[in-house]
Amino acid sequence: MGDAAIIDGKAFAEDLRARIADLAARFEETAGRKAGLAVVLVGEDPASQVYVRNKGRQTVACGMESFEHKLPAETSEADLLALVERLNSDPAVDGILVQLPLPAHINEQKVIATINPDKDVDGFHVVNVGRLATGLPGFVPCTPLGCVMLLKDRLGSLSGLDAVVIGRSNIVGKPMAQLLTAESCTVTIAHSRTKNLPEVVRRADIVVAAVGRPEMVKGDWIKPGATVIDVGINRVPSAEEGKSKLVGDVDFASASEVAGAITPVPGGVGPMTIAVLLRNTIVAAHRNAGIALAEDAI
Numbered sequence: 549m550g551d552a553a554i555i556d557g558k559a560f561a562e563d564l565r566a567r568i569a570d571l572a573a574r575f576e577e578t579a580g581r582k583a584g585l586a587v588v589l590v591g592e593d594p595a596s597q598v599y600v601r602n603k604g605r606q607t608v609a610c611g612m613e614s615f616e617h618k619l620p621a622e623t624s625e626a627d628l629l630a631l632v633e634r635l636n637s638d639p640a641v642d643g644i645l646v647q648l649p650l651p652a653h654i655n656e657q658k659v660i661a662t663i664n665p666d667k668d669v670d671g672f673h674v675v676n677v678g679r680l681a682t683g684l685p686g687f688v689p690c691t692p693l694g695c696v697m698l699l700k701d702r703l704g705s706l707s708g709l710d711a712v713v714i715g716r717s718n719i720v721g722k723p724m725a726q727l728l729t730a731e732s733c734t735v736t737i738a739h740s741r742t743k744n745l746p747e748v749v750r751r752a753d754i755v756v757a758a759v760g761r762p763e764m765v766k767g768d769w770i771k772p773g774a775t776v777i778d779v780g781i782n783r784v785p786s787a788e789e790g791k792s793k794l795v796g797d798v799d800f801a802s803a804s805e806v807a808g809a810i811t812p813v814p815g816g817v818g819p820m821t822i823a824v825l826l827r828n829t830i831v832a833a834h835r836n837a838g839i840a841l842a843e844d845a846i
């Protein structure tokens with residue numbers, strides 16, 4: 549068959565960015581300044597450098613200001629915390645993102661805890677985690693929010709659907725499960741200790757794979773017609789000598805034979821993550837400047 553609909557995250561993200569650009573232009577008129585996003589990168593990891601460059605470019609393309617801080621890998625924790633404090637009190641900075649993972653000598657939790665929760669556009673601060681868990685307004689992690697946007701666009705209401713989230717990390721799996729619960733799905737969280745994972749996944753109307761294992765989820769794990777969201781970004785050697793390619797956590801070839809709809813890698817969840825980051829930033833700018841923004845504006 550091979551007839552699953554391909555969920556075009558890249559196109560959806562482009563559309564979202566156009567709406568963000570409108571809001572950003574209106575914000576600038578009202579506030580007399582641009583909305584601003586600060587991105588902090590510690591170290592020279594090439595993949596992280598690509599993401600940070602893409603984020604900066606798209607921030608500017610949406611009419612917002614981008615402040616990039618690239619620090620050497622040997623930067624001390626104290627120096628990084630001092631930079632975060634400086635960004636917290638800088639009125640031109642509405643959102644702060646510290647690219648993870650950080651070098652091993654830096655305590656990530658301590659860094660995240662230092663970010664002002666009202667500038668925490670990643671939604672990683674415990675205050676925002678608590679707000680999400682409690683159903684209060686706050687910042688929601690970009691990747692899971694992007695996944696829910698794609699799901700609602702595809703399925704309309706998610707109410708009553710069986711969802712299986714594979715992965716329980718703080719940045720993807722856990723917030724994903726929270727959001728799906730808030731959408732009234734019946735949610736199962738699977739992880740490395742889950743027994744009979746293929747059987748568990750086969751019950752799902754919605755499968756979200758956030759594992760970090762290339763092409764682990766096979767087509768015969770998927771209930772026919774299910775919607776499959778592949779969060780995985782794995783760089784693997786390609787057939788061409790000396791080259792590499794990106795694959796997801798789902799075996800796209802076999803899963804797209806069975807699923808009703810599926811996100812590709814690349815071009816699925818990844819572009820949504822960056823678009824939602826910009827969305828969170830323009831929301832932060834309005835809140836920080838005391839300018840009203842309708843709940844459903846974006």
Ligand SMILES: NC(=O)C1=CN([C@@H]2O[C@H](COP(=O)(O)OP(=O)(O)OC[C@H]3O[C@@H](n4cnc5c(N)ncnc54)[C@H](OP(=O)(O)O)[C@@H]3O)[C@@H](O)[C@H]2O)C=CC1
Nearest residue numbers: 691715716717720739740758759760779780781817818821
């Ligand atoms: N598209 C995007 O924008 C983004 C993509 N990613 C990608 O998403 C993937 C997941 O990221 P992240 O959540 O940070 O990863 P983590 O490594 O933090 O978490 C992986 C999760 O998968 C579980 N797991 C590992 N092996 C298995 C297995 N064999 N069977 C079932 N569960 C397993 C782990 O279980 P346990 O807890 O038991 O160890 C853990 O909960 C990665 O490929 C990452 O690159 C991440 C962020 C953004």
Ligand SMILES: Nc1nc(=O)c2c([nH]1)NC[C@@H]1CN(c3ccc(C(=O)N[C@@H](CCC(=O)O)C(=O)O)cc3)C=[N+]21
Nearest residue numbers: 599645646647648649670781814815816818819821822
């Ligand atoms: N504080 C913090 N916040 C993050 O949101 C964060 C982070 N740290 N650390 C790393 C992960 C990973 N991540 C991605 C963002 C975009 C793509 C993306 O745009 N991917 C493209 C492909 C890009 C390529 O070709 O390499 C796609 O899937 O089409 C992927 C992954 C955000 N992360």
